Amino acid sequence: MIDPHCMIEGCANQGYAPAGTGTVCKDHFTDFVKWRRKKGGKNMFRQYSGMTMPERDSIVEAWYKTLALPH
Numbered sequence: 001m002i003d004p005h006c007m008i009e010g011c012a013n014q015g016y017a018p019a020g021t022g023t024v025c026k027d028h029f030t031d032f033v034k035w036r037r038k039k040g041g042k043n044m045f046r047q048y049s050g051m052t053m054p055e056r057d058s059i060v061e062a063w064y065k066t067l068a069l070p071h
């Protein structure tokens with residue numbers, strides 16, 4: 001079940017894919033995937049896919065924090 005709206009604060013885009021128990025838009029999902037690749041490579045992908053949705057929330061939260069950083 002996917003939420004119709006992106007869970008990122010201030011984002012008005014449509015929901016596209018699940019991120020933990022939440023839903024993010026296509027743009028944010030792409031960013032999330034890139035961040036995971038940069039952070040942990042293949043191991044991170046394997047680790048993430050083996051997690052339950054609530055467990056994934058901790059990964060999503062770590063990524064979410066990087067969004068708040070000034071670019």
Ligand SMILES: [Zn+2]
Nearest residue numbers: 006011025028
């Ligand atoms: Zn978004």
